[in-house]
Amino acid sequence: MVVTILITVYMVIGLVIVVSLLLNGVRPSKTLAWLLAIFTIPVGGVLLYLLLGRNRRKSKLFSQNNHAEARKHLQEGTDKVNISEYNRKISKLIYRTSKCPVTDHNELTLLKDGKNTFESIFETLESAKEHIHLQYYIYEDGILAEKLLEIFERKVAENVTVRVLYDGIGSYSLSKQYLNRLRKCKVEVAQFLPFRFGKFLSSLNYRNHRKIIVIDNKVGFTGGINISDKYLKGDPQLGKWHDTHLRIEGEAVDYLNGLFISDWYLASNKKVDTSSYTIHKTKKKGSSMQIVPSGPDDDFAAIEQAYFSIMNNAENYVYIINPYVIPNHAILQSMQTAALSGVDVRLLMSSTTDMKLVDWCVRSYFESYLKSGIKVYLHPDGFLHSKVMLCDDKIASIGTANLDNRSLQQNYEANAIVYDAALCQQMKDDFLKDCSKSIMLDDYQAFRNRPWINKLIEGMAKLLSPIL
Template identity: 35%
Template sequence: MQYSAYIAHFLVLIQLLGIVAAVHAVLTVRTAQGAIAWATSLVFMPLLTLVPYLVFGRSRFDAYIEARRQANHEMHEAAAELDWRPWVEEALAARQYDGYKALKAMVGLARMPTLANNHVRLLVNGKASFDAMFEAIAQARKVILVQFFIIRDDALGQRLAQLLLERAANGVDVFLLYDGIGSHALPGRYVEHLRQGGVQVYPFSTGSGMINRFQVNFRNHRKIVVVDGVRGFVGGHNVGVEYLGEKPPLSPWRDTHLELRGPAVACLQECFAEDWYWASHTLPTLILPKAYEEAGMLCQVVPSGPADPQETCSLFFVEAINAAVERLWITTPYFVPDEAVSAALRLAVLRGVDVRILLPSRPDHKTVYAASSLYALEAVRAGIRIFRYQPGFLHQKVVLIDHDTAAVGSANLDNRSFRLNFEIMVVTVDDDFAKEVEKMLMTDFEQSVEMSLDDRRRLHRLQQLGMRVARLVSPIL
């Protein structure tokens, strides 16, 4: 009897805590959809959702956000003393381009300038991407900045470590930043070996404190490599053999990176420096070339994160969609748009824009895939063309707008990228580069199957129910 009383008291306590947490969610979760999803589950299923809310749900750590903003401010003050920004001449030159007007909103959104005279190379798969990055690292003479969400201690991770150790042994300043959650399986011996070899290594973490230690939001999802301040790399690849297509059942892996040369590489360095300063409270070595070429394309680097004054990533997609006049092609592994992005996509179709979204046909996260599938079916009903990539898992994050604008980076079309992760995209304005991206995506579409309204009719009722349940929790995925 006494045992039953203990259970009853425990359940009452859990219910009360669930109500308190639900009120907290309503007051603090950034989106109405997320607040409703958390509050409903905390009130009606507190036993199942209290711990996940502690880990995943507290998307507004005010103290963390203020600390991050202060760290960014301190980093910028330290960098300003170096007088290293190439903003003035290249920013003025950018205004002479016709494509500059299309990026004016991005300047304010990114808090970085649109810069002229850049050169960009499209890297269409894992082999091309890592061959280019490793070749650049091997040739480094002064400094290497490396940042990935995931680094694995496998054959690819060992190749990266060996290259970094070789460069450090030759007097190169080497900085390596990895996400503490994304790289949770990375053994301590890997990091220690690098440190003993002269590589400066830090994990990116949300912060310290009893509650924060359970927090897995605010992950650093960026992938940045900069060599000697001259060559920069951004895209979707992490460091693991699966990104080379060598790990079933998701192989062959489909992903995209780009190589950037020119003044916009300084923006990549600044983005890395913000993250490095947060992790280490020190400034990495920052380098600018003495001069840049006097020709090239416009580039806009768009970093985003939860400490931004606005929801930069979500607004980036809204602005990109609204800018489209004739064509909007997007590839993303996760399609869980918020209301603003969904509305922008529907309006683009009504304007007569050719809107296509390329998604994977295989899931790597089943709940996200189920939610994504329901959003995809609703998009088809709205006139958006949805394609499922067939050969393997599709992980690339690419946007193609009309005939001249393209973007490549790390941001997915989901709530985690919109509001919880640190991301980075590089927007380019250049007809020739846009044609390269178009050619790459056309090859992808040719290897895909277009969804239709009949796909919904073929679903079993239990599948439809599962997709709707997944959609209910999609704002908190």
């Protein structure tokens, strides 16, 4: 009798989930996959769905009203910006999905690797007069954290407001002692979606992966680099960590700051008084760019659509640096379509990643790339953590978003899309230099003949690609 009741209850729960899947417009293949899991894995199937399967663009983590309230600081409009016809389509797409327009009074500095990046960050932090806003996915104890604390103490003493926001899972190792020291020196601290048992199923899979620093609404930093000493010391197994960051001075910083203010409000439920903030413009028109935010609460997957549009509109080349290229169907199709159309599509990634399971999953797509003419370069020197896309000497994307389902659908991310030929050329030269030092995979037949055990492991890892 008890068993019958339990089975009946489980069937009812399964039917409720089926109705939810149908109402939320999920793809038929995904619906069938979740049905299979729910009705073949007792209890575990339902738990997996609650943890990983819900459509957050339908059932928001945070109220859209709260989101709108937090984003009031963002400008409603902007001056008309002269932009090429080539870039107009992508810029319009980004504006309609994120409400962040093109700005052109910006001065940009490309920063490579940890030493150069943190030297620039520390120097700029020392110049702060009004506020410092700092937000990171990974914030770890160590040399960098101590240097930041030292600067914060001095700045707070100078009446500079310092706010620090960190992700509850990405920064799980950040010690309570360090956080207490931050609070003791009057730094405002907030944690984004902390790990709590009551909210475990609803929040664990949705992380804030952004890396943002804003100083006085005048200078901002974003890119792939976290606050971790591995960027100074390297990694015992992977060697030196390579990454790309961007220093922005100008009006685009206001939009970067708007993202921080929004996330700060969502994490702390505290509003930031922006009445004294002014939009800083460089004296002369400089680099044109847009800040592109994306997250599970947004109606559209803005960064995924931006990547998709860049690749679909490419005429000559698309160069990609990314450690975690685990493409969904749309991204894979756009990459293959571009390559089959004669566009030079190249992927540059490390010869291994920091997670073996992810490494096998990444490699499971190599055969598809090579078959369609996509060139794969494996960098043997350290670990490439950059998230970069270059196209036709006209567009560069530098940011936090990987080419995987987690970044494109589940995480809160931020990319800078730059329309600047000089910066694109600089990044292209760096890319080709790195390719010349890397191992090139371009022989489809040779790769296809790899050991069957490798194919089996890759195939098993690929099954987990939607959640990696």
